[in-house]
Amino acid sequence: MRGRITKSPLIAGAITLLISIAMWQFTLSVERETMRGGTISQAETFAREAQATFIVAENDLAQMIERFGRTGDAFNNDIWDFDTAQYLRGHPTSLTVTWVDENYILRHTMP
């Protein structure tokens, strides 16, 4: 009789506790999924941004070459200085812009 008194509250408490823990874990996993989704989305955007910014740098370099070609002057110092300065301003992480001639000799470096 005495055993029955102590056992039933323990069983009821244990069942409720297990259900509570299960619900807690469930809500935790939902929160984690939400965070994971948010992080994935931002990481993907970061990767795309990194790629897109580099493509812009490539396009800007191609356009600069085109302008040089249109001048008809191998390397007009004024144009070179102006264009390369503009390019470096547009891409502050660019360390340098260089011209290597057809014989693989480094001719101009900016800055």
Place this chain on the structure above:
Amino acid sequence: MEGLDVRSLPGTEAYLQAVKKQGAVLTRDIFKIKRADFVPGGSDAWAMVMYAPFTIGEDFKGFVGSMFNMGAYFGEVQKAFPNLHIRVCANGALVYESHSESLDTTHPQYWFEETTIGNTAFQIEATPTPEYAATMSSNLSNVVLGFGLVLTLLISWLAHKNSVILHTDRLLKRQALALSQSSDGMMIFDNDRRLVGLNEATTKLFGYSEAEFLSMKTVELADSVIDREQISRERQASMDLDYTWRDVVPCRTKEGGLIHVSISETRLDDEHGKPMGTISMVRNVTNEVERNAKLRVSEKRFRRLF
């Protein structure tokens, strides 16, 4: 630097030949440079170069290209993502890390992304900053846990209380059963003064069935009892004093007849000495009461004669 034959740099000739052959901008694989060559006092850095062939008309004039510090480059991109800790690796080398403390890659919010720039594959490891993680967390899980623990305690307490009540009832009914053979009326009440058991002699005495009795709160006192509260008070005082109460009270039977009942009540304890109710022995003393009343009337008459 100017006047340098770049063919002396490893792999450069083949790369520039490939640029010339492609006829467009071509980005070279990431490589490590001695940054001190470009920035006085600068530390080594991971760099990428892109070169384009330069022509005037049909004349090939060489190559124009730019060099990027990839650490600084990813730092610029990172500015738009202040909520993330970012680490970028390429070819197994750490190229950029947004925070001085290392990333907790075992953290569940850790995420891995890969992107290709030029020919180089970059691995991006991202995890939310603690501040950002806190804003994304709704704290619902903590609320659920707290509520669950409170509910657990409540249910355990209710189950314990219910278990004790059932246990006491069982004990009291067992006592009532043991007393069922008694020729005197026996009634057992729990601690809430709820009638939980009685014997056959009690039902015969009052004329109610057992079911009728159990649905009643207590024995119905006769109309002639003027101060019921006083009886209750006297009973309680006596029970508090020595756990017993004795009195003779007029009661009403089911048929409406008046009977005088002697009640002897005593506390009933369980095996641990804890009070679980009371047991009352009831006896019909109507004849004695009436005989005493007649005797008192006779005495009064006798005294008037002298």
